[in-house]
Every structure is written in structure tokens, then in C-alpha cells.
Amino acid sequence: AQSVTQLGSHVSVSEGALVLLRCNYSSSVPPYLFWYVQYPNQGLQLLLKYTSAATLVKGINDFEAEFKKSETSFHLTKPSAHMSDAAEYLCAVRVNSGNTPLVFGKGTRLSVIA
């Protein structure tokens, strides 16, 4: 069975600083990996996804993530935080098939300090 661990339920960064949100996964078969962002009282918006092509994945709003199989990690980064990046970030895994559900981590709340 797949699982996702997000280290740190809350991360705080200064505006303009590097954003690093950690995600480790467990999967017995090649996975699809996703990062979603959720603003208060809203649904989830896809930031980026890994689908076994390039290991460095670029997403929207200058976010990117690198798939590292040896470390079973898919950490999310952004070079310079903006105030508008404050939100909940969720990492999810799905096995390499269309017929299984997404498994989410517990999420990391990102705060950006002016």
C-alpha cells in the first residue's frame, strides 16, 4: 500500500526566502506523485506532477519538485516566497495506474512573513 509523509505540519518563511516542503512516499510500484495547494475554504489546485518522465518537475507559480527514487522523496521548492504563497500544501501518491485512489499526506501549512 502506498503512503505519504510530509515532514512539518507548519512551515514559516520570510518573504523572498527559499521555500522547501518535504514529502516522502512509500510505494511498492512506480508511483505518480503530485503536489496540490489549498487556500482556505477552497478545493485543491494542482501545482505539479511527476509521471515517470523528467525527475525535475516544474509547476505553476515557480514551484518545482525533484523525484529522488533512492530517497523516496518528492520535495517541493520555490526560490523566493511571496505573501500569496501562504496556504496548505498537500503531497499525494498514486500507483502507476488509473484505477487506484490518490493517497495524501497530512499537509503542510506554509506561512509567509513580511
Add this chain to the structure above:
Amino acid sequence: KAGVTQTPRYLIKTRGQQVTLSCSPISGHRSVSWYQQTPGQGLQFLFEYFSETQRNKGNFPGRFSGRQFSNSRSEMNVSTLELGDSALYLCASSPTQGTTGEQFFGPGTRLTVL
């Protein structure tokens, strides 16, 4: 294309009542999944429907049920509501073919049980 829509957006019920939530997927999407999101448990998978058939089911009691109609719209029902059912219920749809596992989420229905 219009996104995933969910109705109602907010709902207040009392213990013991039942509730029905509705989800309309993106046009052409035949897979609809439901998730429950709470602060303590995060996002948990309820069930997935594809072409009117339940394809996957999460670990929830039988009080939680769903169905999908021929136009791919889906409903979920919760009977005999408990205080712990208070949550954000999210619906997500997926394309039929060529899927990379990506799901598109609606804004959710916020259910409060008093």
C-alpha cells in the same frame, strides 16, 4: 471548460439526520472520487465511481454511500449523522483515457453537524 462543481457549499445538520451532497464533474470526465477532509485526519478517500459503478472504496462505515448517474454526476449520502462527520467533503473528477492519475477538485461542501 467549467470546473468541478459541488452543491451545496455549506450545510448545517443535527445528529441523526441524513445528508446528500452533489458533484458535477468536468465535462467528459467519467471518474468521480469523494474525499473527506478534517483537521485531524487530513484528506481521506471515501469512494470512486466510474461509469455508474463503484470502482474503489475507502475505509468508512456503511453510513457513507454514493452513486453516479449516467451523465457522470455523482451524489454522496451520509445517514445517521454523527458529530465526527463534520468535515469538508471534496469531489474530484478524472479524464477517461490517457490518465496520468491527475484529479481535478471541486471547492468542497463544508458540513457541520451539531
